[in-house]
Amino acid sequence: MQDFASIIIITLAIAIGFYLGRLSMKKKQSTEFIPYANKSYFQGLNYLLNEQPDKAVDAFVDSLDVNKNTLETHLALGKLMRKQGQVDRAIRIHQNLLARPLLDNTQQHQIHLELGRDFMAAGLLDRAEMLLKEVIAESAELRNTAQRFLLDIYQDEREWQQAIRLGEALLGSRFFKSTDNKRLPMMKMIAHFYCELAEEDRQKGNEAGCKKNLEQALIIDKSSLRASLLLGRFHNQTGQFKPALKVLNKAISENSDFIADLLPDLLNAYEGAYCDKGFERFLYDVNHKLANQMSVQGLLFTIDQQLARADRNSQSSALASDMLVKYLHDNPSLVGLNKLITLRLPSLTGEVANEVGNLHDLLQKLLEKRFNYRCINCGFSGRQLHWRCPSCKKWDQMSSLKNSELD
Ligand SMILES: [Zn+2]
Incomplete structure (x- = not known):
């Protein structure tokens, strides 16, 4: 058995030796034609073995000629460098490629796109924008991809008008087929761009512009939580409380997870629309229509409002406690428990009050984080x-x- 194993090993050794010999002959031939490439290659190998990957990459890039077959490898290496945060090195790889005169237009566009992405990663947005616009103008093949990256730049620069134009152009392009599930996120994104413009208009006091942009946002994304919230707030601020109630109630029914974010504006709308009876109607809705979707933050907001309006007398505090206990029974939470202790603490006396007070402080500190x-x-x-x-x-x-x- 041992003899058989030895024969196998010797045969393998001869085969490997024969193969290496052939390889070495080929290498010798090619070394005579491109000695520089091999020198860089072995230097790279040395760097790799000496655990100097940065120098190894540079040496390999030098050793690998740029042609149709190796371009993808250079581009992949550039992408890898960018992904690893070595943007300077990625830029160097891509600029080095552009210096080669033999590349055709398609290849140059490909490199411009990658270099544009390098500049984006380096925060050099103006230079990135210039390159991407060049690709958009000259390459039908890469146009939509470059547009998608340019859209990121416009968002970082808060150029919302340009972002809307580009986003809408992309929606109409072949980048998004009619059945594509990427369409919806793009539409939601454009609705946010309109909301950003609406917020800028509101700050400038441009009511007409603000309303128009919010309506545009709701045309492109009719369930936009942000546009509904801002439109409800806009109606409240311009005294149109009934339309505010309508848009905010619809938003709550579609986005119940964010009920706590919508309740303050809903309360304003109720109080504007029904004056003295406004809070009563709001409370009725919270306890009946919205009870099933109420979050603990929403309930705490309601309780605080209830207490603020009742001058914090003992009866209103007891009512608020009962409301909270009922809620916590089905939806236990530390936030709710902490509020319950706050409500009950004034009725405690002596040592018990001190001890509960200390526990309450501790709980409060934990919850603040x-x-x-x-x-x-x-x-x-x-x-x-x-x-x-x-x-x-x-x-x-x-x-x-x-x-x-x-x-
Ligand atoms: Zn995130």
Whole structure:
């Protein structure tokens, strides 16, 4: 058995030796024609073995000639460098490619697109914009891809008018087929661009512009939470309380997770529309129509409003406690429990009051560290609702944390 194993090993060794010999002959021939390429190649190998990957990449790029067959490899290496955050090196690889005179137009456009993305990653937006516009103008094949990257630049630069024009052009292009499921996110994104313009108009006091942009947002995305919230607020501010009630109630029915964000404006609309009876009607809706979708934050807002209007007398505090206990029974949460202690604390006396007070302070400190929203795409958490995630820059990704997730 041992003899048999030895024969196999010797045969393999001869075969490998024969193969290496052939390889070495070929290498010798090619070295005579392109000695520089091989020198760089072996230098690169050396760097790699000495754990100097940065120098190894440079040496390999030098050793690999640029032609139709190797272009993809150079581009892939550039992309890899950019992905790893080595933007300078990616730029160098792509600029080095552009210096080669033998590339045709299609290949040059491909490199311009990648170089544009490098500049975006480096924060050199003006230079990126210039390159991408060049690709859009000259390459039918890469036009839509370049447009999609240019759209990112317009968003970073807060150029909303240009972003709308480009987004709508993309929607009408072959980039989005009519059945494409990417259409909906693009439409929702454009609705946000209109909302951004509406917010700018509101700050400038341009009421007509603000209303027009919000209506445009709702045309392109009729269930836009942000556009409904801003339109409801706009109606409240211009004294049109009934239309405000309509748009806000519709928004709550479609976005019950964000009820706590909509309730303050809904209350304003009720009080504007029904004056003294406004809060009563609001409370009725909270307890009846909205009870099934109420979040703990929404309920706490309602309780605070109830207490503020009742001069914090003991009866209103007891009513608020009962409302909370009933809610917590079905939806237990530490946030709710903390509020319950706040409501009950004034009725306690002596040592018990001190001890409960200390526990309440501790609980309060713990809860101050909690977040209200989390990005479902990248996990970024925050206390404020961001329409565009500050971390991954995607729209509509912040989800309102449920009662159990808050604790
Ligand atoms: Zn995110």
